[in-house]
Amino acid sequence: MTSTHWGTYRVHTKDGSVTALEGFERDEDPSPIGQGIVDVLDGPLRIKAPMVRRGWLESGPGNAEGGRGADEFVEVSWPRAIALVTGELNRVRDRYGNQAIYGGSYGWSSAGRFHHAQSQLKRFLNSIGGYTYSLNTYSYAAAEVTLPYVLGDFYSMVNGATSWDVIKDHTDLFVAFGGAPVKNGQVTNGGVGRHVQKQGMLDAAANGVKVVNVSPLRSDVLDEMDADWFAIYPGSDVALLLGIAHTLQEEKLADTEFLSTYTVGYDRFLQYLLGKTDGIVKSREWAEGKTGMPASRIRDLARDMARQRTMISVSWSLTRQDSGEQPFWAATAVASMLGQMGLPGGGIGFGYSAMNAIGANYQGVPGASLPQGKNPIKSFIPVARVTDLLLQPGEQFEYNGVTGMYPEIKLVYWVGGNPFHHHQDLVRLRRAWQKPDTVIVHEWCWNAQAKHADIVLPAATFLERNDIASSSRDPFLVYMQKAAEPVGLSMTDYEIFSELAQELGSREVFTEGRNEEQWLNIIYDETRQKAGESGIELPGFKDFKAKGWFENSMPNEPKIFLKNFRDDPKGSALRTPSGKIEIFSEVVAGFGYEECPGFPYWNDPKEWLGQESPEYPLHLISNQPKTKLHSQLDHCQRRFKSDPLIGNIAG
Numbered sequence: 348m349t350s351t352h353w354g355t356y357r358v359h360t361k362d363g364s365v366t367a368l369e370g371f372e373r374d375e376d377p378s379p380i381g382q383g384i385v386d387v388l389d390g391p392l393r394i395k396a397p398m399v400r401r402g403w404l405e406s407g408p409g410n411a412e413g414g415r416g417a418d419e420f421v422e423v424s425w426p427r428a429i430a431l432v433t434g435e436l437n438r439v440r441d442r443y444g445n446q447a448i449y450g451g452s453y454g455w456s457s458a459g460r461f462h463h464a465q466s467q468l469k470r471f472l473n474s475i476g477g478y479t480y481s482l483n484t485y486s487y488a489a490a491e492v493t494l495p496y497v498l499g500d501f502y503s504m505v506n507g508a509t510s511w512d513v514i515k516d517h518t519d520l521f522v523a524f525g526g527a528p529v530k531n532g533q534v535t536n537g538g539v540g541r542h543v544q545k546q547g548m549l550d551a552a553a554n555g556v557k558v559v560n561v562s563p564l565r566s567d568v569l570d571e572m573d574a575d576w577f578a579i580y581p582g583s584d585v586a587l588l589l590g591i592a593h594t595l596q597e598e599k600l601a602d603t604e605f606l607s608t609y610t611v612g613y614d615r616f617l618q619y620l621l622g623k624t625d626g627i628v629k630s631r632e633w634a635e636g637k638t639g640m641p642a643s644r645i646r647d648l649a650r651d652m653a654r655q656r657t658m659i660s661v662s663w664s665l666t667r668q669d670s671g672e673q674p675f676w677a678a679t680a681v682a683s684m685l686g687q688m689g690l691p692g693g694g695i696g697f698g699y700s701a702m703n704a705i706g707a708n709y710q711g712v713p714g715a716s717l718p719q720g721k722n723p724i725k726s727f728i729p730v731a732r733v734t735d736l737l738l739q740p741g742e743q744f745e746y747n748g749v750t751g752m753y754p755e756i757k758l759v760y761w762v763g764g765n766p767f768h769h770h771q772d773l774v775r776l777r778r779a780w781q782k783p784d785t786v787i788v789h790e791w792c793w794n795a796q797a798k799h800a801d802i803v804l805p806a807a808t809f810l811e812r813n814d815i816a817s818s819s820r821d822p823f824l825v826y827m828q829k830a831a832e833p834v835g836l837s838m839t840d841y842e843i844f845s846e847l848a849q850e851l852g853s854r855e856v857f858t859e860g861r862n863e864e865q866w867l868n869i870i871y872d873e874t875r876q877k878a879g880e881s882g883i884e885l886p887g888f889k890d891f892k893a894k895g896w897f898e899n900s901m902p903n904e905p906k907i908f909l910k911n912f913r914d915d916p917k918g919s920a921l922r923t924p925s926g927k928i929e930i931f932s933e934v935v936a937g938f939g940y941e942e943c944p945g946f947p948y949w950n951d952p953k954e955w956l957g958q959e960s961p962e963y964p965l966h967l968i969s970n971q972p973k974t975k976l977h978s979q980l981d982h983c984q985r986r987f988k989s990d991p992l993i994g995n996i997a998g
């Protein structure tokens with residue numbers, strides 16, 4: 348068996364080679380993404396030996412002057428590669444200090460608790476004095492930082508979404524900003540045992556839940572759900588939400604009792620809605636100009652939302668844009684005005700179908716992971732500032748009420764992520780990427796990330812090592828059994844770092860004298876103990892390995908977001924300063940950020956279709972890929988509908 352972020356599979360092999368992946372028998376709706384690994388494992392783009400960029404090898408470390416991403420690569424032996432990497436780590440540490448190493452290394456890596464590539468890198472770098480790190484994710488960074496001020500927490504709010512079974516029985520109207528794209532529900536970080544997202548949605552629709560899709564793409568909601576579709580200008584959701592809020596206020600549809608019992612700051616927000624602070628009334632006519640949605644439609648939608656049980660769903664994509672702090676806040680304000688927070692099927696949910704787990708009502712297994720050690724270095728960046736970091740050393744940045752400074756980076760070490768997939772403005776990134784003295788990458792295929800490195804170390808894939816997959820978002824624990832030998836000279840990240848640590852004198856700290864098998868035992872034991880504390884009884888490691896998987900089948904209550912808070916606003920107070928939903932946040936206002944004054948606020952995006960005379964009349968939506976996870980397996984053949992072993996979740 349094996350596990351991936353996109354599902355669990357049985358692996359078929361013949362003569363030591365992987366021939367097929369078959370959907371796990373407990374999964375009624377397996378993802379076809381998994382099959383992609385088969386033809387690339389030993390394919391022409393596999394990195395089979397350590398490789399060094401010719402320009403770096405000949406001229407040594409320094410500004411690559413355009414060579415990174417352009418030069419050819421030269422194969423070197425493992426001993427030579429280890430000597431080059433350790434020599435360079437020592438040079439940079441001695442001359443500039445550990446903060447000159449950027450180890451943020453954002454990325455999804457693969458499933459599996461032990462071989463999680465980022466954890467491996469961070470543990471290794473911590474064993475030799477630390478690195479400049481990054482905070483938050485590309486997924487929803489702006490919300491991760493803002494939502495705690497509004498609702499007291501972020502992760503529990505995302506994971507606590509009201510489950511589809513409740514929506515099915517209680518919701519009348521499901522208004523989906525950014526849709527509920529089932530293509531994304533194929534995935535959960537850390538592994539998926541059973542895909543339940545699609546069925547949850549279909550059942551709800553079949554039971555009469557009316558869906559409204561507010562999105563540039565009609566396909567963001569399944570055809571079977573027969574949604575009404577409003578294709579507002581991308582990036583204009585906050586304007587629509589303000590137009591709805593204003594209409595609710597004007598038509599006396601706002602639930603004043605809910606607002607006074609459960610929220611603070613509505614008055615301040617109202618001043619802004621009514622134009623008292625800036626002279627602009629955020630009416631539906633105003634919103635029409637910003638969104639392209641007719642004012643009469645906005646009015647009808649607001650009335651529809653007020654007269655029946657309504658769930659507002661806001662996609663994570665809304666936060667990955669200009670002023671991404673605002674959409675979740677604005678949607679929370681509207682949901683508060685509707686007064687249905689904490690009632691079955693009403694209120695708000697963050698990211699239905701962004702992952703399989705959002706809207707599922709099962710309980711995960713609290714798992715252990717590889718300890719990363721302590722990073723003594725204090726310099727950090729907000730994750731998506733990597734280009735600025737490289738281009739603007741010494742410059743200050745503002746983040747969450749504090750002022751930070753970009754250190755000068757001499758060495759970039761990246762394992763298990765692909766900034767040439769994930770970053771915005773790749774032309775600028777590519778320019779910035781020339782600046783450091785050295786870029787080191789572990790990869791298993793020649794993707795853009797590997798091609799832009801100086802030293803590329805060949806990593807084994809998840810099918811070429813043993814591991815344990817578990818996610819606090821998923822009820823399954825899977826033993827990922829090695830199915831084939833590592834191709835060529837590739838090694839696991841753990842083996843590579845162990846060799847490097849040996850040369851650098853930190854092997855004992857890094858490995859604690861353990862091999863893969865011993866680490867898996869430790870991780871399993873700890874998982875078993877933690878699970879036990881939550882009343883989940885795991886079998887012994889041997890039995891678990893023999894069966895290959897474990898399911899936490901503890902019955903779960905249907906989930907209702909913020910139910911406890913509604914039932915007992917004092918006893919189950921939110922972790923905001925007031926203990927209530929903060930439609931206005933004194934703390935955020937205190938930061939003094941013009942574009943984020945402490946309540947849901949509209950800023951005209953720098954570029955958008957609502958501009959009076961846009962320079963570019965087209966808007967590109969570069970959403971998450973339907974047939975891949977990010978850039979992973981991008982070069983595989985497409986074995987989709989034709990494959991009898993695998994279902995067809997993505998259509």
Ligand SMILES: Nc1nc2c(c(=O)[nH]1)N[C@H]1C(S)=C(S)[C@@H](COP(=O)(O)OP(=O)(O)OC[C@H]3O[C@@H](n4cnc5c(=O)[nH]c(N)nc54)[C@H](O)[C@@H]3O)O[C@H]1N2
Nearest residue numbers: 454455456457485486763764765769789806969977978979
């Ligand atoms: N235009 C656009 N850009 C986006 C997004 C978008 O929607 N549109 N989405 C954003 C979001 S939300 C995210 S989370 C990011 C995702 O960005 P990333 O997480 O960086 O993307 P991945 O392709 O998953 O990168 C993982 C890399 O790790 C490698 N890898 C896998 N397993 C291993 C291993 O065991 N060892 C080693 N050494 N390497 C391994 C894979 O080959 C791959 O190159 O992208 C962001 N960027």
Ligand SMILES: Nc1nc2c(c(=O)[nH]1)N[C@H]1C(S)=C(S)[C@@H](COP(=O)(O)OP(=O)(O)OC[C@H]3O[C@@H](n4cnc5c(=O)[nH]c(N)nc54)[C@H](O)[C@@H]3O)O[C@H]1N2
Nearest residue numbers: 486525531534561564581582663664701970971975976977
């Ligand atoms: N198959 C697959 N599934 C994935 C991933 C993957 O790479 N492949 N990545 C995973 C990751 S890391 C994450 S973070 C989640 C992300 O999950 P989401 O944030 O849901 O991902 P997207 O597909 O980028 O966005 C959903 C939809 O929002 C719409 N949209 C874009 N901009 C706007 C806007 O301004 N307003 C409105 N109303 N709609 C807009 C787009 O049409 C898009 O299809 O997905 C996860 N699931």
Ligand SMILES: [Mo]
Nearest residue numbers: 484485486487
């Ligand atoms: Mo993400």
